[in-house]
Amino acid sequence: MNILVIYDSIHGNTETIAKTIQKNLSTKFSTKLVKIDEFKLSDLDKIEVLVVGSPTHGGQATPQFQTFLKSLPAPSLKNLKFVAFDTGFLKKDHPFFLKALISFIGYASPKISKFLIQNGAVQLIPPKTFYVKDKQGPLLKDQITSAKSWTKHILKSL
Ligand SMILES: Cc1cc2nc3c(=O)[nH]c(=O)nc-3n(C[C@H](O)[C@H](O)[C@H](O)COP(=O)(O)O)c2cc1C
Known part of the structure; x- marks a missing residue:
């Protein structure tokens, strides 16, 4: 099974979570990690599972992440x-x-989940927020453990 982890990150915290999830998924599956500004449509070729992550800005994904979501062909x-x-x-x-x-x-x-479901994608497990102390981070201290545990839930759902 091929899994694509795609994320946005301004200060590196979402990137750290994305990398943790990818690393733990790659123990069982073939994975690829792509930052939003390097994404090409061909990255979706042969992908069976998409893991998507964005910082919350004003209660939503970053503008760049929202543009990415809307650019995905139905x-x-x-x-x-x-x-x-x-x-x-x-x-x-x-x-x-x-x-x-x-x-x-x-x-x-x-909101990302809602958009993807409305466009025909199938959610494996409920969405998850990982917490930072301030705008630049750092991640709160138990968040890497939490990301590892969330990844186990993803693996169980596959
Ligand atoms: C412009 C801006 C708006 C933000 N709005 C929110 C918000 O509405 N809710 C929230 O919980 N955090 C908010 N934050 C904090 C971000 O979620 C935090 O900067 C982010 O998790 C850091 O991730 P990154 O290091 O990957 O960029 C905001 C940060 C910025 C810079």
Whole structure:
């Protein structure tokens, strides 16, 4: 089975999660890791599972990630298995106003999932947010462990 892990990352935290997921998937399957600005449509050739990840910006995927999603030709998404993740702030670590804002606008990965499902792709497991301390990171301390554990769920679903 061929798996493509595709991600956006401004400060490197989503990239670290993407690399962790890819490394752990590659123990069982053939995998490829692509950053969004290097993506070519031919990267989707022979891909059976897509793992997609973006930082949350304003409650959504980055503009570049959204452009990428919208650029995917409909036939390439039909019945394609996928999982989505994002990185963002942990609500409880932030003051009341920001907490309320994060609750209100939400995270990127459920929106990425919704888009892909609406376009015929098949979600393997629910979307997942990994948490950073600040805009530049770092990732909160248990997030690599959490990414490894999430990858085990992906593997079980295949
Ligand atoms: C312009 C901007 C908007 C952001 N908006 C949110 C947000 O709405 N919710 C959230 O949880 N984090 C938000 N963040 C924090 C990012 O999610 C954080 O920078 C990201 O997880 C870091 O990932 P990266 O290192 O891969 O770029 C925002 C960061 C930036 C720079």
